[in-house]
Structures are given as C-alpha cells and as structure tokens.
Amino acid sequence: MTANGMSPFEAVNHFFRRAAELEQLSDDAIDVMCGTYREIQAQIAVPRDDGSMLVTNGYRVQHNGARGPYKGGIRYHPDADLDEVRALASLMTWKTALVDIPFGGAKGGVQVDASELSQKELERVTRRYTDQIGLVIGPTRDIPAPDMNTNAQTMSWIVDQYGRKNGHTTQIVTGKPVELGGSWGREEATGRGVIITMDEAVKELGYTDPSEVRVAIQGFGNVGSWAARIAVDHGYRVVAISDVNGGVHRDAGIDIDKAVHHVKETGSVIELPGTEPVDNDDLIELDVEALIPAALGEVITMDNVDRIQADLIIEAANHPVTPLADDTLKDRGCLVVPDILANAGGVIVSYYEWVQNNQEIRWEHADVNHRLEKKLRESYRQCRDFQHDHEDDHLSFREAAFALAVDRVVRVAELRGYL
Ligand code: NAD
Numbered sequence: 001m002t003a004n005g006m007s008p009f010e011a012v013n014h015f016f017r018r019a020a021e022l023e024q025l026s027d028d029a030i031d032v033m034c035g036t037y038r039e040i041q042a043q044i045a046v047p048r049d050d051g052s053m054l055v056t057n058g059y060r061v062q063h064n065g066a067r068g069p070y071k072g073g074i075r076y077h078p079d080a081d082l083d084e085v086r087a088l089a090s091l092m093t094w095k096t097a098l099v100d101i102p103f104g105g106a107k108g109g110v111q112v113d114a115s116e117l118s119q120k121e122l123e124r125v126t127r128r129y130t131d132q133i134g135l136v137i138g139p140t141r142d143i144p145a146p147d148m149n150t151n152a153q154t155m156s157w158i159v160d161q162y163g164r165k166n167g168h169t170t171q172i173v174t175g176k177p178v179e180l181g182g183s184w185g186r187e188e189a190t191g192r193g194v195i196i197t198m199d200e201a202v203k204e205l206g207y208t209d210p211s212e213v214r215v216a217i218q219g220f221g222n223v224g225s226w227a228a229r230i231a232v233d234h235g236y237r238v239v240a241i242s243d244v245n246g247g248v249h250r251d252a253g254i255d256i257d258k259a260v261h262h263v264k265e266t267g268s269v270i271e272l273p274g275t276e277p278v279d280n281d282d283l284i285e286l287d288v289e290a291l292i293p294a295a296l297g298e299v300i301t302m303d304n305v306d307r308i309q310a311d312l313i314i315e316a317a318n319h320p321v322t323p324l325a326d327d328t329l330k331d332r333g334c335l336v337v338p339d340i341l342a343n344a345g346g347v348i349v350s351y352y353e354w355v356q357n358n359q360e361i362r363w364e365h366a367d368v369n370h371r372l373e374k375k376l377r378e379s380y381r382q383c384r385d386f387q388h389d390h391e392d393d394h395l396s397f398r399e400a401a402f403a404l405a406v407d408r409v410v411r412v413a414e415l416r417g418y419l
C-alpha cells in the first residue's frame with residue numbers, strides 16, 4: 001500500500017479506468033485489462049561467494065500481448081514484489097501502444113539489493129533468473145531489457161544463458177552492448193527521450209530560452225545522468241541532481257561532465273565540489289521551473305504535492321506521481337508529461353535494436369537518434385491533439401495519453417477476437 005492507500009498496480013489501473021470510462025469500454029474489457037495475462041514467481045537460489053545461499057524471488061509478469069510480443073525491463077531491487085512488477089508491466093502495455101511500436105507490455109524483477117552483491121553473484125542470479133523465465137520469453141514472445149540496477153552486462157549474461165538451451169539468439173533481449181548486437185543510442189535513449197519531450201513541453205509553456213528553465217533531476221543512474229547531459233546540451237540549466245546517497249544543488253547550474261566524472265571516482269554525486277548539499281526530499285520541492293524524477297516510483301504524493309514549486313514535471317521514472325497527487329497537480333495547472341510518454345525513448349530504441357537484430361544490420365548512431373526524435377515528437381503531438389479533440393472532457397495530458405493508448409490496445413484486441 002502507498003501512503004495514499006493504493007498499491008502501485010491499483011494506482012496504474014486507476015489511470016486506466018479513467019481512460020476506460022472515456023472510451024466506454026465494456027465491463028468485460030475492463031476486467032481483462034485490469035488483470036495480467038501471465039505471471040511467473042520463481043525461486044532464485046544461488047550460492048554466494050562465501051559459500052552461503054542467497055534465496056529470493058524473481059518475477060516476470062506479462063500484462064497484455066494484443067499488439068505484439070511482450071516487452072519490458074528487468075529490475076533488481078529489494079522492493080521488487082509482484083504488485084510492483086504488475087504495475088510496471090501494465091505501464092509497458094500503455095507505453096508501447098502510445099508510441100505505436102508493435103509490442104505488448106511485460107516487466108521482470110528480482111528481489112535483491114544489487115549493491116550488496118559481487119559481479120559473480122549478480123551473474124549467478126541473472127543466469128538462474130533466465131532459466132526460471134526461459135519458458136515464457138523468446139524473440140517473438142517476450143523480450144526483456146534493462147531497468148533499475150540492471151544494464152548491458154546483465155543483458156549479455158541473459159543472451160549467453162538463453163543461448164545455451166536455445167541456440168544463439170541475439171534478439172532475446174534489448175539494451176545489449178553494441179559489440180553483442182546492441183544498437184547505437186540505446187544506452188542514452190531513455191534520457192534523450194525525456195529531454196525531447198521536455199523540449200516540446202517547454203515550447204508550449206512559452207519559454208523562448210532554455211537557459212531560463214532551471215531543472216532538478218532526482219536519480220543519476222542511466223536515465224537521470226543521460227537526461228542531465230542532454231539537458232545541458234539543449235541549453236537548460238540543471239541546478240540539482242541526486243542519487244540514493246543524497247543530492248547537490250547549485251543555482252548557477254551544475255557542470256554535468258564534472259558530476260559524471262565525480263560519480264566515476266567516488267560512486268556518488270554527493271560532495272561534488274562547488275555545490276551545496278540537498279537531500280532527496282528537498283530536491284523535489286526546490287524552486288525550479290522543471291522537475292525530473294528519474295529514480296523510484298511514488299515520490300510525489302499527497303504528503304509533498306502542495307510544496308512542489310515546478311510548473312513542469314517530466315516523469316523519467318515510472319509512476320513517480322500517485323493518483324491523488326496527480327489530481328492536485330492537474331487542478332493547479334502543473335503540466336505533467338506522463339511516464340508512458342516521457343520515458344518511452346528506451347523502449348522505442350529497444351524496438352529499433354530488435355528490428356536491426358532481426359535484419360542482421362546496424363543503423364548509424366545519428367540515424368537512430370533521428371528516428372527516436374521524430375517518433376517521440378509525433379507521439380507528443382498525437383497526445384496533444386487527442387486532448388484538444390476531447391476538450392469538453394477536460395483531460396490532463398496524462399489522461400489523454402492513457403485514453404489514446406487504451407484505444408489502440410482495445411482496437412487490436414477486438415480485431416484479433418480477444419474482446
Ligand atoms: P539505475 O539503476 O541506472 O539508476 C537509478 C538511480 O536512482 C541511481 O542514481 C540511484 O542511486 C538512484 N536512486 C535509487 N534509490 C533512490 C532513492 N531512494 N532516492 C533517490 N535516488 C535513488 O536505473 P535507471 O535505469 O536509470 O532507471 C531509473 C528510473 O527510470 C526507474 O523508475 C525506471 O523504471 C525508469 N526507466 C528506465 C528505463 C531504462 O531504459 N533504463 C526506461 C524507462 C523507464
């Protein structure tokens with residue numbers, strides 16, 4: 001349960017139900033989409049380096065496959081339980097539909113604290129997890145990718161382990177290293193997409209000069225650090241960044257290259273020379289124009305929403321705003337670019353990676369970036385058009401995005417005879 005009384009899956013379904021109402025879906029269709037197609041909960045038991053056993057749970061949830069093979073990342077986190085993985089899987093269904101790529105929605109998780117495991121232990125966990133979900137994944141069935149605390153190395157182990165039983169199958173996962181069939185541009189794709197959608201939102205809000213937009217970013221992993229780098233490239237002033245250990249603030253703007261170097265040297269953004277410390281709770285409430293949550297879910301709740309000063313929130317993380325807090329932001333006129341659009345850059349380039357693997361070719365980096373940018377700007381415009389076309393319903397940008405996505409999934413489900 002969250003502080004606002006809904007579990008993560010209930011919260012995503014809350015957004016879905018609003019869309020379902022607008023789309024006048026039948027009760028049967030709502031029942032189907034509020035559940036999941038298939039769920040695996042598997043024991044992951046592997047030896048630790050000291051000879052003891054690590055025993056934990058791994059999950060793979062396939063939410064909806066009407067539009068194509070299931071697609072979604074794998075998260076290693078102590079809080080990755082079945083409900084959270086269901087929520088993230090369903091978000092993938094709506095995300096892939098919204099940006100119109102031919103995939104369904106899935107997600108995986110292993111309940112571990114990756115920071116406490118050695119590389120060898122992480123490798124054993126990954127190989128065991130791959131065996132446990134091996135029966136339901138496949139290059140035309142379900143294609144995993146990285147998420148929190150997993151990366152291109154994790155994907156390499158999956159390619160290897162899956163290949164032992166099934167023959168070499170590069171396209172079993174996306175987010176691979178370029179040397180092993182990865183796509184140029186995949187590593188930074190989610191962060192790049194976050195900033196592409198921010199560009200669109202900033203234009204709408206009437207800013208003419210990006211340096212007027214002060215940006216605070218929570219989380220400095222794959223998504224947050226790339227979003228920060230690309231934000232600076234686009235002329236924004238990134239004034240605060242953070243990670244699990246805390247954050248740093250500098251109103252004149254943080255030198256992000258220095259921050260990346262500092263993280264490489266010390267393992268954290270804290271104590272970056274020339275900055276003031278700020279904790280993760282205070283970062284969310286800073287006096288900035290734009291806020292980018294890029295770490296965990298449910299960081300904007302009824303407990304802090306009234307203190308949020310940003311007029312623009314770009315949801316780089318999945319599900320960072322609880323439903324009640326979202327209503328408050330809507331009433332206040334805060335523009336929230338929802339996760340299913342803002343962080344879709346990763347799955348879009350994952351799709352491009354899968355296409356390249358299937359064709360056994362490699363596109364140039366600039367080509368991948370160009371396609372990503374075009375796709376996201378077009379998706380943004382389609383959401384905005386949908387919102388304007390339903391003016392009388394007074395939809396928020398999120399509500400419009402969900403309704404458009406639900407519409408697309410239902411249409412295909414009907415065509416295939418599922419509904
Ligand atoms: P990551 O593991 O690379 O980085 C996570 C970052 O969050 C790290 O800096 C970590 O220190 C920080 N963090 C962890 N707990 C925190 C806390 N309690 N407070 C503040 N910071 C904390 O993960 P990532 O791949 O960058 O994913 C970040 C978010 O983006 C997640 O919500 C994920 O679901 C979402 N996302 C990722 C991708 C992708 O392609 N990697 C795609 C779509 C969405």
